Amino acid sequence: MPAAPKLSKRDATRENILTSALKLFRVKGFEPTTMRDIAKSAGLSLGASYYYFKTKEAIVMAYYDRVQAEHTALAIPAMRKAKDFRARLGVAMHTKLDIIKDDRRLLVAMFRYGGDPDHPLSWFGPATKKQRELAMEIFEAAIGDEKLPKDVRMLAPRLLWTAHMGMILYFLNDRSAGQKKTRALVDGGLDLLVQAFSMSSAPLLQPMVKPIRSKIVKLLEEAELVESSKS
Amino acid sequence: MPAAPKLSKRDATRENILTSALKLFRVKGFEPTTMRDIAKSAGLSLGASYYYFKTKEAIVMAYYDRVQAEHTALAIPAMRKAKDFRARLGVAMHTKLDIIKDDRRLLVAMFRYGGDPDHPLSWFGPATKKQRELAMEIFEAAIGDEKLPKDVRMLAPRLLWTAHMGMILYFLNDRSAGQKKTRALVDGGLDLLVQAFSMSSAPLLQPMVKPIRSKIVKLLEEAELVESSKS
């Protein structure tokens, strides 16, 4: 661990609030924890807490920024040591679960405004853009130089990001011990996915696969779910 | 239109509140509309409104019950007239969009607690079970007697329900005029889906397809995303 960087007073207070809030969220859940609880636990007034975090959800956002940074720091080096594509994908997904494993109660808040395009915390809005990009970089790295058709290569990071969102949704609802059902689903899902990738580039299957691939690409481009390749 | 069924006073008042609330939600959105607004607009006291709807979300739930009933009433007869599987699927999806087309602002409230297993309005909870089942019955009917492998046949309604949830999520975020991007995505998506179904049962492809199918079934059963077939 590097010498703890001297935190400005501002950052120290922020950190203090964040830590207190996460502790409470983990124990009581997101909704039952009030900003008054958080302020008290951090030894601050309610107003001061709002000075640092404009909304309760903003605290969860700050937590999630940290998750993303941690995920990058953990997954990228570990993937370098992984022996193949399948292994890299496993690392990408499982390290994410390792990081959030105790935080099901608080992650629900992240899913709250996904469907609401008018909300600043929408999944597709600018407030969450950096998080999306960071996450997608990890999947980018997981693919690495795996040999894939160009269009599949282009789609893959977003596909993996979407699968990873689904994984988190399943994880939130997974009451099995240690969320082992999620772990199993990830492993089985990735096996299938890798098989699909390899089929997508198998030379013998190209006559059947290629027109399907281009239909998919066209559909997603028109839906603006991926950026158009010709622009 | 059949002679308006005589509503009990209770039902008339409920209806009145619901109508007033929906009007406000459509104009102002879900969150900015207060129960006070709704009560005033319905010409009732705040207490009376709460007498009929315990929470603000309960109003949206009542709306969604109505959507489901309407969807059944609209889609089932229309599907009988449709000429084939693809057409029935198109009817199932597009009639849903027809019904909710002006209600993007209020449907966001339905997505709010989807990821939260502790919330009564969770997507997977008992409060929303009847809605899920009603929706799945429609997809059941859309499949009809289409010739499909037994395992695919079993999975298909849930697959379609999931796709339909994705459609709604896209729809909520679709700012194109008349949400025509959603319509196009549905059409293209269904074309691909039907192609996938037909490949799943094509005799020539069975050697390749069958092991994949059983892997998928096993995975979903273990994840309890479908009920086990052997029980």
Add this chain to the structure above:
DNA sequence: GTCTATAAAGGGATAGAC
């Protein structure tokens, strides 16, 4: 059973003083 009126608990968010 249906409703009004009213109060009050409790929480998110903000204004403005220090």
Add this chain to the structure above:
DNA sequence: GTCTATCCCTTTATAGAC
């Protein structure tokens, strides 16, 4: 930057009118 006071809201509750 930090605090107190305050606003407005959801929700619960109560007492009583019809």
